[in-house]
Amino acid sequence: MERFPVATAAGADLWNELRSSTLVRIVLNAPAGALDGAPEEVERVEVDAGGRSRVNVTARRFVLAGGGVENPRLVMSARGGEGIGAGGEAVGRYYMDHLRFVSGILTPTDPRLFARAGLYDIRRTSDGIAMGKIVPTDELLRTHRILHSGAQLLPRPPDEITDALHNVATVIRDLRARRRPRLDVSATLRAVTYVATTAPEMSARQRRFPPRTDAGWSSLSRNQRRYASFTVEHQIEQAPIRTNGFRLTGRRDRFGRPATELRWTWDELDLASARTTQRLFGEAMAAVGVGAFAPVEWSEQPVLTTPGGAFHPTGGTRMHASPASGVVDADCRVHGVKNLYVAGSSVFPTCGYANPT
Numbered sequence: 001m002e003r004f005p006v007a008t009a010a011g012a013d014l015w016n017e018l019r020s021s022t023l024v025r026i027v028l029n030a031p032a033g034a035l036d037g038a039p040e041e042v043e044r045v046e047v048d049a050g051g052r053s054r055v056n057v058t059a060r061r062f063v064l065a066g067g068g069v070e071n072p073r074l075v076m077s078a079r080g081g082e083g084i085g086a087g088g089e090a091v092g093r094y095y096m097d098h099l100r101f102v103s104g105i106l107t108p109t110d111p112r113l114f115a116r117a118g119l120y121d122i123r124r125t126s127d128g129i130a131m132g133k134i135v136p137t138d139e140l141l142r143t144h145r146i147l148h149s150g151a152q153l154l155p156r157p158p159d160e161i162t163d164a165l166h167n168v169a170t171v172i173r174d175l176r177a178r179r180r181p182r183l184d185v186s187a188t189l190r191a192v193t194y195v196a197t198t199a200p201e202m203s204a205r206q207r208r209f210p211p212r213t214d215a216g217w218s219s220l221s222r223n224q225r226r227y228a229s230f231t232v233e234h235q236i237e238q239a240p241i242r243t244n245g246f247r248l249t250g251r252r253d254r255f256g257r258p259a260t261e262l263r264w265t266w267d268e269l270d271l272a273s274a275r276t277t278q279r280l281f282g283e284a285m286a287a288v289g290v291g292a293f294a295p296v297e298w299s300e301q302p303v304l305t306t307p308g309g310a311f312h313p314t315g316g317t318r319m320h321a322s323p324a325s326g327v328v329d330a331d332c333r334v335h336g337v338k339n340l341y342v343a344g345s346s347v348f349p350t351c352g353y354a355n356p357t
Contacts, residue, residue: 002150002354005128030055032066033257035078035340042084042340048255063341068313068356071346072246073260075317075327075334081248081258086323086336092246094318095264096238096351097309101302103234103278104295105156106285111224113290118218120153133235135353140280147237147273148353151281155217155227157194164191198226232293233305234277237353239269240315266301274302312356314345 018024030047033054037043042062047055064071072092078084083091108114119132133150141148156162164187171188174181198220202211205219220226238244244264251259282293296302320326323335328347334340345356 001130001132003125003128003130004355031255032064032070032074033255034080035062035074035084037079037084039079039082039084040336041338042078048257061339061341063343064317065343067344068316068346069246069260071342071344072316072327073248073258075342076246076248076260077258084337084340085327085334087317087320087327087334090242090318090320090323090325090327092260092316093242093244094240094315094349095245095262095313096240096315096348098235098312098351098353099238099270099274099302100233100235100305100310101274102296102305103151103232103274103281103302104293106153106230106232106291106293107228108230108291109289111228114155114223114227115218117153117230121218122212122215123218134281136277136280144276144280146276146280147239147270149234149236149273149277150353152214152233152235154214154231154233155223156229156231157226158228161190161194163187165194167191232281234274234281235310235353236270236274236277237351239267239273240318240350241267241269246316271301312345312351314348314351314356317342317346318349319347320349 018026027047030049032045033048034046035042035044036046044056044058045062047057049055064074066074075085075091076083085091120134122129122131131152133152135148135150136146140146157165164184167184167187168191171181171183199209199211201220202213202216203209206212206216217223217227241264244267246260246262248258249261253259278295282295285291285293317327317334318325319328319330319332321329326335326349328334328342332341332343332347334342345351348356
């Protein structure tokens, strides 16, 4: 199960606690730009106050909590680009994110499954949002030596409706590009009818328009006639590979700071794990009689549904006992620096399959 608490409630409680504290001073619109000091001690952080103006902030201890991209950038660019700490060889390396791809189509043996699979829908609860995913057991992970993963089920209308929706989408793209569209009248009518009978009910339940197509579907009526199969989207863990990571470039951001560039590629472990996971999923669905799974074939690598990643960057300042393989120690203190700590997903040595924070 994946659960997402109500952000406004949690944020309001934390904000009120911080604002009322006599030990905390909050400064907004003041991003940390650079660290400076001696190789073994941070003396100040330069804060970008707008444009090229900067303010120095001093402290006895510093904690970087800028996220999976900014944390490694600040460590790499410290002291005028010389870096800081004993883990310089590992800074920015071992980048990971969650890779999402459509692994296949699951056609239920019994159409009534669409009315019973609400656990796997994205739905509102009393304290936030929840959804179920299908994950491999610990035994499968160990036996087949695969990375972790989670499969999301997305209900899919019959092929003739899906094709009609794609046709309408193509027509819209042609019109926007000022190309002459190839209009299929019968397909357009099928698409319009499907949208007219589905969108209003989903919008009413979600209280938004246009509605999300991946959330709230389990609450619709007559789902066993509305849907014919599930699109299975896998979100998989990425292996920590040393050559995947960030580096500083010659480009500058709007504050005049060195910009970062990400370089990563599929590792054979990632690809082998994805293929094995895809096969095991199909075997499991058949073994328990859920339905037939038609895998999506690929030659070199699967097509990512979110090519830029799942916005869960991890690993750039990873935790390791040795500064040769990591940036922070078990206390999240940067190796070789007595007063610099890092918090956030960038310290994770592995990333699992689910949202890191």
